[in-house]
Amino acid sequence: MVLHVTQSVEALEQYCATLRAAGLDAPWSRPGPLIEPKKTRVEPRLWRWAEIEPLLRRSAEFVTPERGAERRILRLANPGVPERTSTHTLSVAVQYLLPGEVAPAHRHTPNAIRFMMHGRGAYTTVDGDKCLMAPGDLVLTPSMTWHDHGNEGTEPVIWLDGLDSPIVRYLEALSGEPHAMDRQSTGYLAGLSERRFGVAGLRPTWVPPGTGPARLIHYRWEPTHAALLRLAELEPSPFDDVMMEYIDPATGRSVLPTMGCYIQMIRPGVRTRAHRQTSSAVYAVLQGSGTSVIDGVRYEWQQGDFFVVPPRALHAHANDDADPAILFSLQDVPLLTALGLYREEG
Amino acid sequence: MVLHVTQSVEALEQYCATLRAAGLDAPWSRPGPLIEPKKTRVEPRLWRWAEIEPLLRRSAEFVTPERGAERRILRLANPGVPERTSTHTLSVAVQYLLPGEVAPAHRHTPNAIRFMMHGRGAYTTVDGDKCLMAPGDLVLTPSMTWHDHGNEGTEPVIWLDGLDSPIVRYLEALSGEPHAMDRQSTGYLAGLSERRFGVAGLRPTWVPPGTGPARLIHYRWEPTHAALLRLAELEPSPFDDVMMEYIDPATGRSVLPTMGCYIQMIRPGVRTRAHRQTSSAVYAVLQGSGTSVIDGVRYEWQQGDFFVVPPRALHAHANDDADPAILFSLQDVPLLTALGLYREEG
C-alpha cells in the first residue's frame, strides 16, 4: 500500500466504499501484492490405512449406494482445502462395496479413475463395456462416460476413486445425470476396449480412436507389475526411482486431460534426490513401506497409506526396507502442462 | 442423504466427528449431490464508463505506480466471485497512467494482455521490445515476460488489463519478481516482434517461434478495424455477427493458453441468435451502443462500458443503432478447450 501523504485514511476508506458500490476494487488500497495469494494452501498430509479401514467398513452401517447416495465413499480431506478435497485439483476417496451391491449408473463432467485395492469380484461398466477389476487394476471413466459399479464376488471390495472434480467445480462446469437404469446393459463382449487397444504397439485399423470403449480404459495389474520389474533392472530416475506414467497407447498422451496416473517402485535401499514441481499429487502405497520428506517434514508410510505432496513442495522418497515399495499416484501434471504452468526443479 | 433407518442422527454425527479427526469426509452424510457445487457463481453484470471514469481519475490522488503499488488500477469486481475478480478465471481492470509516469518492470506467472482505450503516448516494453500503444492496440505480456509501462505523451492514458491471475492463483502457481530496473533497457529497434511476425502469412526462416519478441505481441488497431469492415461484407455468424479471434500467426493458436482475445462488430440492425458456452467472458464496448440479454436480463451498453457473460449463460446481442457497435472481449475458451470442458450450444 503506497498512499500519497496528502491523503487521509478516512478519504481512502470513503473512496473505497464508493468503489465497492460501483463494483470496483482497488487492490493497491490493501497491504500486500496486487494479486492476493490464497488464504489456505494445499498441505502435505499422511492418512493411515489402519485408521481409514475400520471407518470405511463402519460406513456400511450408515449408507447404501443407491440413488441419491450413489457412492459409499470416504474422501481424503486436505486440511488446506476448504472444500475438503485431497488437493485443490484432485479428489481422492476410498469406495466400499458389499457383495451383491451396485453403485448405480450415472455420468458427469468430471473425469474419474478407479484403482482397485482390496477384494475380487467387482466390475465397472464404462459406456457398456464391463471391466472386471482385480487388485492393482486401473479403470478410467472419462468425462461424461456412463459408469456403474457392482460387486459380484463374495467379499467386500475397496477401491480408490480419483476425480478432477475440484477444478471442474472451480470452473463452474459441474454437471451430470443419472442413467435410466441402475446397471447399464452390456450388449457386447466384456473387455471391448482392451481387446482393441490393450496390446502395446497395435491398433485396429477400422476403429477411429475416441472415448468410451474406443480407447483403452482398463489397465491391468499383472503387465504393469511386470513392466515395473523389468524397468527396475535399468538405470532409473534419480528423483523418482522406477516410475512409469499410464498413457493412452493410441496417442501417447496422459490418460486424461487434467490428471495423470503413475506407478512407481522405490527399490530396497534407494533414497531419491529431492525435487519440486508446480503440480500436486496424491500417493497410495500399494506395497512395502518407506519414508518421504516433504518440505522438511518426515512421513513414514506403509501399505495402504495415502499421502499428499502439495505444489512446489520439495520432496524425496526413501526405502530402507529389504522389499520394494510400490506407489500409485494421481497428479495434475497434464492440467498444468496444458496451461503452460508446469515447472520442475531438481 | 440416504441413511439406514436403524441408525440415529446422533450416531451419524459422532461417526462424522471421528472422520473429521482422521482427515476424512463422507459427502453422503450431507444433503445434496456427492460433488457439492460452488456456493457463489459468476454473475452477469454491467459496469458503466460514466461511473468508472471519474473514480479512475480520482485514483491518482491516492496512489502512484511505483514499487510496492506497482500499478494504478481499478478492477471489475464480480459480485459472484469472493476474490473480487471479474470472473472466476479472468481479472479485468482499467489502468491509469499520467504523463511522465512509469509502471515499473516486473514479471509473473499469470499471463496478461493490454488493450489501449484512451490517450496517446503510452508504451509497454515486453522482454526488451518497446511497443507504442495507440487506442485499439492489443499488447500481450505472456507468463514470465518482463514488462513495464510508461506514458511519454502529454495526456493521461487509460487501458484495459486482462489477466488469468484468478486461475493461476487457484492453482497455487502465483509467483513473480521485480526487475532490477524500473524501465527495461531496449537494446534493439522498437517493434522487433512486429517486424518479424506482423504480416499475415510470412515468417522469418531463421527465428524459431517462441516467447517474448520471438512471437507476435503487438496487434494494431488499424488493420484490425479494416479486417472487421472487410469481413462485415460477408455472411457473418448468426450468434456473434462479425467476430474474429486474435491468434498467434506463427501457430494459428489462441494468443495465450488460458485466455482468448476477440474483436467483434454488431452491425446496425442486427439481433444475434442466443447461445451459451461453458466459458466466461468480459466484454468492453469500444464503439457504439447496443443491448445484450443475458439469462433473460437485459443490459444496455454504451461506449466504454464493460459487461460479463458467466459460464452457461444464454446470451444474445442487438444493435438498434445506425452505427456499428464494436466489442473487445477476453474469454477463457482456450483454458476450457485444453481441459476438454468447452461446450457450446445454440
Add this chain to the structure above:
Amino acid sequence: MVLHVTQSVEALEQYCATLRAAGLDAPWSRPGPLIEPKKTRVEPRLWRWAEIEPLLRRSAEFVTPERGAERRILRLANPGVPERTSTHTLSVAVQYLLPGEVAPAHRHTPNAIRFMMHGRGAYTTVDGDKCLMAPGDLVLTPSMTWHDHGNEGTEPVIWLDGLDSPIVRYLEALSGEPHAMDRQSTGYLAGLSERRFGVAGLRPTWVPPGTGPARLIHYRWEPTHAALLRLAELEPSPFDDVMMEYIDPATGRSVLPTMGCYIQMIRPGVRTRAHRQTSSAVYAVLQGSGTSVIDGVRYEWQQGDFFVVPPRALHAHANDDADPAILFSLQDVPLLTALGLYREEG
C-alpha cells in the same frame, strides 16, 4: 496437342529444338496431358514361396554377407518398376543367414523393418540394443540407426527386409556408412527398448521419446497373435477383416514416417468387400491360404507367398479354408498421408 492452323509441323519442330537448347520444354507440343504420366506402373504380382525358397538357399553358394556384399538378400522385383523394387516406394526382400554368420553393422538414411519368418537364434542389434528375433517378430531399424544381424542358432534363418529405399533414392537422399566394427557392442541389458516401452499404456517418466532404444523397436509375435485372436471375436472391418496397424505406443503414430506395418487375419469363410487406396502394399502370407482379386485378376496364395497391391487397384480377399489366414503387410500409407495424397474408396 492443339496447334494453330497457321503453323507448320516443321516450324514447331524447329521451335522445340530451340527450346531444348535453352533448357526449356513445351509439354503442349506433344500429344497427351500437360503432366505426362509414368510410362510404367506398379503391377500386381504374386511370388510363390515354393519358387523363392530354393533360390534363396542357393544364394549361399554365391555370396557371403561380409563387407561389400553386406546382406545376402533376394529382392521381390516388380515388373512395373524399372529399378527392380517391389513397388515404387517399397523394397521388400528375403534375407538368408547361416549359423554363425554376421551381417555387418551399418546405417543409412532409408528406414527399414525386419519381419522374422523361419528359424531361431537370429538377432538384430539396433543402436546397441540386441533384439533376439523369434518367428513373427517385427524389428524396426529407423533411418540412420546402426544395425547388424547375426545368427547364433544352429539352423539357417530367413526374414523379410522392408525398406523405403525407393522413395529415399528418388528424393536423392540416399546416404549411409559402415560401422567401425562388424558387430556393435551392446553395453547394456538386451531388450532395452522393450523394457521401456513394451507394455501398452505405460511409459517411463524420465526417458524422453526418441529414436533407437528410446522408442519401441521390437514387436513380438506372441502378444500380436493373441491380440488378433481377441480382436477376431469382435465386429471386424468389411474391407480387411481383422486388421491391426503396428504403432509407436509412445505417440500413437505409424511406426515409420514413410511406411506402415500391418498384421491381418482373414477368418475362415470370410470374403471381404473390395476397396482401393492411393497407397501400395506388399503382403506376406504368414499362415493359411486364400485368394485375392486385384483389379479383376485372381491370385491364390499360400503360406510363404508374397503379393503386391498397386496404388488404386481394387482388391478383395477371401479365405475358403477351415483355418484362419494371417497376412503381414508393408504399406506406404504414412507417406501418402503426410503429403495429403492418401485416399480410400470402398
Add this chain to the structure above:
Amino acid sequence: MVLHVTQSVEALEQYCATLRAAGLDAPWSRPGPLIEPKKTRVEPRLWRWAEIEPLLRRSAEFVTPERGAERRILRLANPGVPERTSTHTLSVAVQYLLPGEVAPAHRHTPNAIRFMMHGRGAYTTVDGDKCLMAPGDLVLTPSMTWHDHGNEGTEPVIWLDGLDSPIVRYLEALSGEPHAMDRQSTGYLAGLSERRFGVAGLRPTWVPPGTGPARLIHYRWEPTHAALLRLAELEPSPFDDVMMEYIDPATGRSVLPTMGCYIQMIRPGVRTRAHRQTSSAVYAVLQGSGTSVIDGVRYEWQQGDFFVVPPRALHAHANDDADPAILFSLQDVPLLTALGLYREEG
C-alpha cells in the same frame, strides 16, 4: 560384388537369369552398393530471362490455352531430370496469357502455386474465389481445388507456375478433371479468402480452417515487400540474409504439404555463408542482380532469371550491387521434413 571363389561367373549368370524369371533380384550380384543410386541427378542450372522471354512470346504463335492444351507454358527442364521438370520434385514453368484469353477451369491432385511476374489484369479463380493478381502476388491452388485463369487487362501477362507434379507423378497419384465450364462462376465477393484470413493474427471465429477460400490463398506483394524491408533492419540469417517463408496464418504451417514458398532479400554488399540442405530449390530473381556459387560453380543472375539448387549442393549468394536483390523460391522442404529426411548443414 563379393563372390565365392568356388563359383564361376557363368554359374552366377545362370542363377541370375533364373532369379529374373522368378521376379527376383540379387543386388549383390552387381558391383556397387546394395541400394543403387539414381543414374541421373538434379543439376544446378541457370536460365536467363533474356533467352526465355522471346521464346515465351513466340509460343503464342503455336498454341492457345483452350481445352486440350489447357495452359500456354514453357517449363524449366533440368538436364539431370529425365522427365524434363525443374527438379525431381518441383515443376516450374512460365505461363503466358494474352488479353482476353482464358486458361480453362480444371483441377488435379498436384498442388500448384502462381507467382505473378509481368503485366496487370490477370486473375486466378480458386474454388469460386476470384483473385486479381498484381506483379509479386502469390496465389495457391492446393490439390484438387478448381482453378481457371484469365487476362482481363490490355497487355500480355506472364507468371510463374510451380507444381509438385513430379513427386505426385512418381507416386502414381496423378489424377484430374476439367470443369464443366471454362470459367467458374464466382457467386460471392472477390477476395473471400483474403477477407477472412488476410490479416496477421486474426481469424473469423465461425469459419473452420480448411481448403479453398476457407484458408488464405492470395498473398499480396505490397505487404510482403514491406515486411522484407522492415525485417532487413534487423539481424538477418548468415546463410540466407533476409528470408521469409510464406505460411498459412491459420496454422503456422508451410503453405502446402510438399512445397514451401520463400521470399528473400540479399542486401547490397552481402555475401552469405555457404550451407547445404537435402531439399531442392528453384529460385526466381524478382529484382536486382547477384551471384550464387553452387557446388563450386559461379552463376551470375539478373532480374527475370531462374536457377536451381540441387539436394545437398553447397551454395552461397552474393550481392555486389548497390541495390537489394530479391529472390522468390519454391523448395521441397515440407516434403522432406514430413518424411524425416530434411537435413541442413552450414
